[in-house]
Amino acid sequence: MEKYIWLIPLLPLLGFFINGLGRNAFSKIMISIIGSGVVFISFLLSVLVFLNVPSGEGAQPQIFHAFTIIQTGNLHIPFSFQIDALTSLFLLIVTGIGFLIHVYSAGYMNEDKGFGRFFAYLNLFIFSMLILVMGSNFFMMFIGWELVGLCSYLLIGFWFKNRDYVSAAKKAFVMNRIGDVGFLLAMFWIYKEFGTLQYTEVFASLSTAQISAFAVGGITLLLFLAATGKSAQIPLFTWLPDAMAGPTPVSALIHAATMVTAGIFMITRCNELFELAPYTKEVIAWIGIITSLVTATIAIRQNDIKKVLAYSTVSQLGLMFASLGMGAYIAAVFHVMTHAFFKALLFLGAGSVIHGMHHEQDMTQMGGLKKYMPTTHITMLIACIAISGIPPLSGFFSKDEMLLSMFLGNKIIYAIGFVVSVLTSFYMFRLYFMTFSGSLRNKKVHPHESPKAMTVPLIILAVLSIIGGFVGIPELFAKNAHRLKEFLSGVVSSHGEVHEISHSIEYALMSALLACVAFAIFLASRMYSGKVDEKATGLMKVFENKWYVDEIYQSIIINPTVGLGNLFKKYVEKSGIVQLVAGTGSFSYYLSKNIKTVQTGNIGMYILLMVIGIVAGLGIFFFGML
Amino acid sequence: MIPISYYLFLSLTLFSIGMIGVMIRRNLIIMLMCVELMLNSVNLLLVAFSKMHQAKNIGSEAGIDGQMLVLFIMVVAAAEVAIGLSIMILFYRKVYNVDVKSLNRLKH
Numbered sequence: 001m002e003k004y005i006w007l008i009p010l011l012p013l014l015g016f017f018i019n020g021l022g023r024n025a026f027s028k029i030m031i032s033i034i035g036s037g038v039v040f041i042s043f044l045l046s047v048l049v050f051l052n053v054p055s056g057e058g059a060q061p062q063i064f065h066a067f068t069i070i071q072t073g074n075l076h077i078p079f080s081f082q083i084d085a086l087t088s089l090f091l092l093i094v095t096g097i098g099f100l101i102h103v104y105s106a107g108y109m110n111e112d113k114g115f116g117r118f119f120a121y122l123n124l125f126i127f128s129m130l131i132l133v134m135g136s137n138f139f140m141m142f143i144g145w146e147l148v149g150l151c152s153y154l155l156i157g158f159w160f161k162n163r164d165y166v167s168a169a170k171k172a173f174v175m176n177r178i179g180d181v182g183f184l185l186a187m188f189w190i191y192k193e194f195g196t197l198q199y200t201e202v203f204a205s206l207s208t209a210q211i212s213a214f215a216v217g218g219i220t221l222l223l224f225l226a227a228t229g230k231s232a233q234i235p236l237f238t239w240l241p242d243a244m245a246g247p248t249p250v251s252a253l254i255h256a257a258t259m260v261t262a263g264i265f266m267i268t269r270c271n272e273l274f275e276l277a278p279y280t281k282e283v284i285a286w287i288g289i290i291t292s293l294v295t296a297t298i299a300i301r302q303n304d305i306k307k308v309l310a311y312s313t314v315s316q317l318g319l320m321f322a323s324l325g326m327g328a329y330i331a332a333v334f335h336v337m338t339h340a341f342f343k344a345l346l347f348l349g350a351g352s353v354i355h356g357m358h359h360e361q362d363m364t365q366m367g368g369l370k371k372y373m374p375t376t377h378i379t380m381l382i383a384c385i386a387i388s389g390i391p392p393l394s395g396f397f398s399k400d401e402m403l404l405s406m407f408l409g410n411k412i413i414y415a416i417g418f419v420v421s422v423l424t425s426f427y428m429f430r431l432y433f434m435t436f437s438g439s440l441r442n443k444k445v446h447p448h449e450s451p452k453a454m455t456v457p458l459i460i461l462a463v464l465s466i467i468g469g470f471v472g473i474p475e476l477f478a479k480n481a482h483r484l485k486e487f488l489s490g491v492v493s494s495h496g497e498v499h500e501i502s503h504s505i506e507y508a509l510m511s512a513l514l515a516c517v518a519f520a521i522f523l524a525s526r527m528y529s530g531k532v533d534e535k536a537t538g539l540m541k542v543f544e545n546k547w548y549v550d551e552i553y554q555s556i557i558i559n560p561t562v563g564l565g566n567l568f569k570k571y572v573e574k575s576g577i578v579q580l581v582a583g584t585g586s587f588s589y590y591l592s593k594n595i596k597t598v599q600t601g602n603i604g605m606y607i608l609l610m611v612i613g614i615v616a617g618l619g620i621f622f623f624g625m626l
Numbered sequence: 627m628i629p630i631s632y633y634l635f636l637s638l639t640l641f642s643i644g645m646i647g648v649m650i651r652r653n654l655i656i657m658l659m660c661v662e663l664m665l666n667s668v669n670l671l672l673v674a675f676s677k678m679h680q681a682k683n684i685g686s687e688a689g690i691d692g693q694m695l696v697l698f699i700m701v702v703a704a705a706e707v708a709i710g711l712s713i714m715i716l717f718y719r720k721v722y723n724v725d726v727k728s729l730n731r732l733k734h
Binding site: 600601602603604607608611 | 645648649650652726727729730
């Protein structure tokens with residue numbers, strides 16, 4: 001493994017340099033071959049890693065050391081990779097889905113002028129994400145963490161001539177920075193408490209070192225703050241829906257499948273730390289579930305096809321955080337994986353729809369696309385079923401496991417999670433029916449099916465969405481069939497995670513949820529088959545306007561800050577600092593203006609004064625003080 | 627032998643004439659001459675004191691350095707006068723007179 005592990009992140013970086021430098025020189029075919037090719041080789045290597053990685057109970061991570069980044073005093077930060085089951089799983093997700101999206105982009109972005117630039121950015125993103133998941137210490141994760149933020153910024157603002165897109169990119173960047181502050185402070189605190197940033201050393205010393213509960217709570221809360229930024233949770237979630245300004249493959253890759261799950265990866269990586277902080281886990285669970293509910297309600301009243309998916313992503317991430325808060329790390333990672341499949345599929349399908357509709361994103365203009373885009377239609381339907389959690393598609397298994405963990409942990413959170421799952425199937429089928437059933441509402445456009453480069457990734461992802469769940473079959477159906485739990489058991493310590501629940505209750509929960517989901521789908525089909533929403537009133541209006549969160553932030557944070565700035569500008573800068581600086585100059589000018597009258601230019605006068613001075617000086621010298 | 631006080635008074639008179647001349651005259655050439663007068667009055671004083679010193683210590687070399695110094699001062703003064711006069715010539719070429727009142731061109 002040592003021989004090729006370096007190539008996994010290095011190849012996308014090379015691709016970035018080649019495509020970035022040759023973006024105007026190479027042909028589009030060459031750019032897409034280089035861009036997709038490097039990621040494909042990385043994917044093959046990741047499969048090799050996956051097959052060779054030590055997994056199962058008690059497996060030790062493999063560390064590959066390259067060089068030292070920082071070496072001062074007691075601080076030693078190496079550039080090294082840590083490969084264990086969790087990393088190898090994320091490697092597969094990042095490079096595998098990344099590759100499919102690269103191929104898709106070759107079709108989707110074909111007519112765009114910035115084709116080479118786009119592939120260069122995508123490759124850079126893959127590189128950064130790989131650094132994030134492969135790093136063996138918090139510092140390396142931070143490097144990756146910042147780099148993916150940068151790539152996200154570059155790709156959201158990819159069409160930088162549009163002012164709105166640029167401000168969406170800025171918003172994403174600034175929101176992420178707020179979280180990054182948490183990461184930095186957590187890193188400093190970890191160094192202060194443990195004296196190292198290496199994962200293995202930190203977690204090993206947890207059992208021996210006497211770390212106060214306050215420190216652990218503080219560190220984990222700061223890390224969670226970082227996660228809320230990157231993974232778009234309350235209070236920092238508003239950037240993700242705006243991030244849909246970027247090209248659709250970007251939304252699929254960065255804002256659905258990979259980057260936004262970095263927070264979940266990080267918390268799972270540090271699960272031993274979080275296990276010692278019960279209050280932080282409580283906070284995570286509540287913030288996750290509230291985010292999930294708020295964004296699910298917003299999603300049911302959005303008409304922009306990508307906005308629905310964006311809010312759905314935030315909502316699903318919220319569910320993952322809620323189950324992280326319950327200590328069900330494997331369930332969350334499982335959902336990261338299945339969610340990556342079907343949410344990437346949904347985004348790519350939406351991209352295909354947008355492409356076919358000639359860059360129309362408004363669902364009220366769509367309808368009846370079933371007959372124009374058969375492949376997109378079938379794959380989207382599969383994704384909708386998968387995300388709704390209908391067996392035996394992948395979403396069912398992961399969502400069931402998460403909900404079960406919530407049921408065991410906290411009944412109120414479970415109830416909210418239940419509502420969110422029902423809402424999920426409602427808004428996803430609302431999207432499906434508004435887009436594909438009925439008849440085309442905008443008669444002016446002539447939809448067409450997308451090219452092969454776009455439909456083939458859709459089909460592959462659809463297959464993955466169907467079968468992806470079988471790696472985690474719950475004990476209810478088959479004994480010891482949860483392969484993922486077995487695989488990750490070396491990374492995630494199971495702290496008394498005992499499933500003492502009777503099978504009948506489990507069946508009851510499952511069937512209650514399925515019944516409600518089925519009803520929600522039925523309701524969506526009745527409400528949205530060939531129809532659109534009527535004008536919103538009451539609570540629906542709040543949902544349509546996104547709970548006015550942006551407006552609230554504007555009035556309670558941005559406006560007071562700007563006001564304070566203006567106040568300082570007026571009273572401190574203009575009448576204080578400026579006066580002080582300019583006053584120094586004008587005061588000395590005033591002084592010299594008066595003193596310069598002494599210099600008459602009359603030489604006789606000068607000499608007279610000089611003589612008087614000398615005589616006076618001599619007088620003092622010889623006769624003492626006169 | 628003439629007492630030292632005679633030399634002192636002569637030197638003081640010469641110096642005062644020079645100083646007053648510099649202060650009240652406006653002509654640059656005369657001012658330069660007055661400066662030279664002051665310089666030479668000091669030279670005279672120096673020679674007088676060194677002779678006195680020598681007379682008090684007969685047979686030794688005491689006081690010889692004062693007279694050497696005077697010779698050097700005269701050489702330097704000659705150079706200084708040369709520079710002063712050449713400045714004056716340049717000055718004259720600018721303003722066509724040698725009045726010190728014209729030397730206020732740098733005043734703001």
